[in-house]
Structure formats: C-alpha cells, structure tokens
Amino acid sequence: MPGISFAGLIEEVLEKKVPFRFTASGLSMSPFIRDGDVITIAPSSSYDLKRGDVVAFINPSTNLLTVHRILLFSKSGYLIKGDNTSKPDGQVLASDIIGQVVRVEHSGRNMRFGLGVERNAIAFLSHRGWLTPNIWKVWRVIKPFAEKWIINKRRSIL
Amino acid sequence: MDVKLNVVYVPSEGVVARVIEDELIIVPLIAGIGDADDELYTMNETGKAIWLSLDGIKTLKDIAVDLSDKFNASPSIIEQDVIGLIEELTSRKMVVSLS
Numbered sequence: 001m002p003g004i005s006f007a008g009l010i011e012e013v014l015e016k017k018v019p020f021r022f023t024a025s026g027l028s029m030s031p032f033i034r035d036g037d038v039i040t041i042a043p044s045s046s047y048d049l050k051r052g053d054v055v056a057f058i059n060p061s062t063n064l065l066t067v068h069r070i071l072l073f074s075k076s077g078y079l080i081k082g083d084n085t086s087k088p089d090g091q092v093l094a095s096d097i098i099g100q101v102v103r104v105e106h107s108g109r110n111m112r113f114g115l116g117v118e119r120n121a122i123a124f125l126s127h128r129g130w131l132t133p134n135i136w137k138v139w140r141v142i143k144p145f146a147e148k149w150i151i152n153k154r155r156s157i158l
Numbered sequence: 159m160d161v162k163l164n165v166v167y168v169p170s171e172g173v174v175a176r177v178i179e180d181e182l183i184i185v186p187l188i189a190g191i192g193d194a195d196d197e198l199y200t201m202n203e204t205g206k207a208i209w210l211s212l213d214g215i216k217t218l219k220d221i222a223v224d225l226s227d228k229f230n231a232s233p234s235i236i237e238q239d240v241i242g243l244i245e246e247l248t249s250r251k252m253v254v255s256l257s
Contacts, residue, residue, distance in 0.1 A: 018192050020191070021195050
C-alpha cells in the first residue's frame with residue numbers, strides 16, 4: 001500500500017488507542033527488525049519518546065511509511081535513522097511520528113533485542129556511524145564462532 | 159440475528175476502514191489490537207459499494223435500490239447480495255443496526 005495511505009490507516013487505528021500489527025518489509029532496520037517480521041505499533045506521545053525508541057513516521061524525503069530509530073531529539077525535531085542505513089532520515093517533527101514499535105515478532109517468536117535497555121547504546125553507535133552495514137556483515141561471519149565459543153565456555157563452567 | 163431490509167446499518171466502532179488505491183481495506187479491532195497481519199479484509203466492487211453506502215441514513219432497501227441502478231442489475235438479486243453481506247458482517251461484529 002502507498003506509504004501515506006497506509007500511514008493514514010495506522011493513524012486511524014491508533015487514534016482509537018489501539019495498537020496496530022502488520023508485516024514489515026525492507027532491510028533498513030536489520031538485524032533488529034528483519035524483512036517479513038511482524039511489528040506492533042502503539043500510539044506514542046511525543047513526551048514519552050526517547051533516544052533509541054523505534055518509531056513509525058512518513059519519511060519526508062521518500063513519502064513512504066518508515067520505521068526507524070530515534071538517535072536524538074532537539075527543539076527542531078527528532079533525528080531518525082535506520083540501524084542498517086548509512087545516513088539519517090533527517091529531522092522529523094513530533095507531529096509526523098505516527099507511533100512507536102512495541103513488539104517485534106520473528107517467525108512467530110517475540111524478539112525483544114533492540115527494543116530494551118540496549119536501544120540507547122544502539123542509537124549511540126548508529127549516530128556515530130559505528131553501526132554500519134559492514135559491522136553486521138562482520139558479525140554474520142564471526143557469529144557461528146562466537147556462539148561456539150559461548151557454548152564451550154558454558155560447558156567448561158558446568 | 160435476522161437482517162432486515164428496512165433497517166439502517168452502520169460500521170461498528172470496532173473497525174477501521176479506508177479506501178486505498180480504489181480498494182476498500184477493513185481492519186477489525188479485535189481483542190484490543192488492529193491486526194493487519196492476520197485480520198485484514200478487502201471487498202469486491204459490490205461489497206465496497208454496499209459498505210460505502212452504510213451512511214447511517216439509508217436502509218438496506220434504499221441501498222439495494224441505488225445499487226441496482228448503479229450496476230444495472232435486478233433489485234431482487236442486489237437485495238440478496240446486500241442481505242448476505244450484512245449478515246456476514248453482522249456475525250463478525252463489523253456492522254451494527256441503528257434500530
């Protein structure tokens with residue numbers, strides 16, 4: 001569905017103080033939100049939004065409904081960026097933010113990582129350009145070894 | 159619940175509906191959530207025309223007369239379509255009667 005129309009549908013649901021659940025598409029928030037993950041958007045108050053929160057808004061440069069992370073906020077708005085993008089979306093006004101992601105489901109499982117206390121650290125790293133797609137490529141390579149090391153470590157402790 | 163042609167029906171408070179790219183999209187707000195992943199409805203042209211006619215003023219009979227003119231179809235057939243759709247929507251609590 002076109003971004004603005006779908007955003008309007010979401011806004012109408014959220015105006016009834018009811019969360020909205022739908023399937024996300026795209027790679028810009030990978031690996032925290034992956035293509036095909038089901039996300040739930042809840043109504044947000046601009047006073048509740050903090051750095052690290054993942055929000056839904058209409059991207060002014062693309063006119064698409066976008067779900068990205070808040071890096072920081074100032075009087076001129078929120079600086080928002082995808083975890084897996086190289087550049088921020090720019091300053092977004094509080095009035096352009098439709099809602100906040102409160103749940104991510106991957107293959108039917110509830111995924112909390114990226115929405116909890118670590119979200120602040122993720123925003124910090126992302127803002128400084130240290131959370132680049134290259135880091136995730138490196139992580140994907142070393143992940144099997146890291147998991148194996150963790151398993152071995154646990155076995156040695158037991 | 160029997161659906162009657164001389165009754166006015168309206169969309170319930172528990173749904174959100176929008177026409178997007180000429181397609182009617184209905185999201186029921188079930189169990190306190192608008193679930194477009196598992197519970198999203200679209201309708202064909204007739205269904206969309208019926209839904210958009212639920213203005214809180216016209217009875218189902220009025221709607222059937224309008225649509226039989228619009229689609230150049232037999233009023234009795236249109237009435238059956240209207241009753242069938244409203245019965246389905248009523249059972250899903252997506253429309254309610256005003257009487």
